[in-house]
Amino acid sequence: MEQVGLEKDMFEVVGKDLESAEAIIRPSLTYWADAWRRLKENKLAIIALVVLALVVIMAFVGPMIRPFTYDQQDFTKINQEPSSEHWFGTDALGRDIFVRCWSGAKISLFIGMVSAIINVTIGIIYGGISGYLGGYVDIIMMRIVEIIYSIPELLWVILLMVVLGPGLKTIIIAISISGWGGMARLVRGQVLQLKQMEFVLAAKTLGADTSRIIAKHLIPNAMGPIIINLTFQVPGAIFTEAFLSYIGLGIQPPLASWGSLAQEGTLMLLIKPYQMFFPALLISITMLAFNILGDGLRDSLDPRLRK
Numbered sequence: 586m587e588q589v590g591l592e593k594d595m596f597e598v599v600g601k602d603l604e605s606a607e608a609i610i611r612p613s614l615t616y617w618a619d620a621w622r623r624l625k626e627n628k629l630a631i632i633a634l635v636v637l638a639l640v641v642i643m644a645f646v647g648p649m650i651r652p653f654t655y656d657q658q659d660f661t662k663i664n665q666e667p668s669s670e671h672w673f674g675t676d677a678l679g680r681d682i683f684v685r686c687w688s689g690a691k692i693s694l695f696i697g698m699v700s701a702i703i704n705v706t707i708g709i710i711y712g713g714i715s716g717y718l719g720g721y722v723d724i725i726m727m728r729i730v731e732i733i734y735s736i737p738e739l740l741w742v743i744l745l746m747v748v749l750g751p752g753l754k755t756i757i758i759a760i761s762i763s764g765w766g767g768m769a770r771l772v773r774g775q776v777l778q779l780k781q782m783e784f785v786l787a788a789k790t791l792g793a794d795t796s797r798i799i800a801k802h803l804i805p806n807a808m809g810p811i812i813i814n815l816t817f818q819v820p821g822a823i824f825t826e827a828f829l830s831y832i833g834l835g836i837q838p839p840l841a842s843w844g845s846l847a848q849e850g851t852l853m854l855l856i857k858p859y860q861m862f863f864p865a866l867l868i869s870i871t872m873l874a875f876n877i878l879g880d881g882l883r884d885s886l887d888p889r890l891r892k
Contacts, residue, residue, distance in 0.1 A: 620809075623885040630881025633874040640871055644694055647687025655688035656680065656839040664857050673863045676849060686863055689841040692753065693868075696826045696842075700760040701818035705811065707761070708768025713799045715769065716776030727773070730766045738763045738825070742834055751837050756829060760822050771814055775807035809886035816879035820872040827868055843868045 624630055648655065651672075659679035667674045673682035715726040742759040749755045779785065780803060788798050804811075823843075829835035830844025831851075838845075843864045850861025 620882075620885045624881055627881040627884065630878055630885075633877035633881070636870065636874040637878065640690060640867070640874070641694065643687050644690035647690070648684045651681060651684050653681040653684045655685045655841055657684075664853065664860075666857070667859060674857070674859050676860055677853065682846070682860060682863060685841045685846060686843070686867060689836075689843045689846050689864065690867060690871075692836060692840065692842045693823050693826055693844070694871075696753065696756055696760070697819045697823035700757050700764065700822040700825075701815055703757070703761040704765040704818055704822075705768055705815050707765040709772050709804060709811065711765070712769035712772030713776050713804055716773035717780055717795060717799055717803065719777070723773070727770075730769055733763060734766050736763070742829060746834060751834065753836065753840075756826055756835055759829075760825055764818065764822065764825075768811070768814055768818070771810055772804075772807060775810060776803050779803050779806050813879055813883045813886060816875055816882055820875040823868070823875075824872060 657680060659675070661679065662671070662675050663677055663679045665671055665675045665679075671681050671683065673686060676682055676685070711726065711730075715723045738759070741763050742755070745755050745759050745762075749758070776799070780798075785798060785802055788802055793801075826835055826842060827844030827847065830842050831848040833848070836842040836845050846864035847861055847868070850857075850864060853860045
């Protein structure tokens with residue numbers, strides 16, 4: 586077989602550009618900027634975020650766009666079906682259900698957000714200390730969490746009703762007392778994993794104390810799972826409030842929440858089903874939107890899914 590020789594003039598020198606070779610083509614993104622970029626790609630999560638924003642806006646604006654108040658009674662217009670005058674109809678006392686639904690949204694969302702923030706704050710502090718110190722301190726603190734978990738939440742509420750009386754404050758305290766254990770366990774697990782990392786050892790070497798290591802190094806690196814858990818805590822607290830109000834242990838008249846409105850609607854379910862339909866629909870939409878947003882945040886905050 587004849588061999589073909591390779592001559593120098595058969596090749597072309599293309600040269601090299603060191604500046605372009607070292608150029609960073611992909612823009613530099615922080616962890617949170619990259620998480621937001623991936624969240625925006627999740628259309629369902631963005632729709633859920635928009636729905637929640639609309640619910641919050643309507644909770645403040647809704648009662649103002651109608652010429653009624655949440656406790657305004659009109660016995661000449663009792664149990665009227667939805668119409669151009671009363672968009673969601675009226676109840677057994679002639680009160681406008683549209684106004685009461687959005688007034689109740691403000692109370693339900695307030696209870697959900699405040700209870701979730703309290704639960705997250707207590708859980709972060711408690712779980713961070715337990716996971717970082719470890720040993721007998723960790724064992725004792727986790728046994729306390731298990732004891733709290735062993736007492737039914739409804740029992741907490743009943744006991745607090747006897748001591749403090751029914752009302753908004755009692756519901757928030759009851760949910761906060763019994764709801765932070767899950768967050769404490771989550772933070773403890775994250776801290777147990779993170780405290781073995783090199784940056785924690787470097788902080789110890791530089792003389793950082795325990796509180797600074799937990800607050801400045803461990804908790805910020807565990808914020809992803811904490812935020813995800815927060816989005817699931819809010820609908821859980823809203824549902825708990827709705828359940829308590831439904832059985833008569835929650836918001837007391839004339840105040841309204843979604844749970845108390847649903848409870849009132851059940852009394853007229855067979856003949857006036859719209860009175861229960863609208864508050865139940867708002868509860869379902871809000872809880873669904875929070876859960877979908879939580880799933881989207883879980884996917885966007887997971888660094889293993891980064892592309």
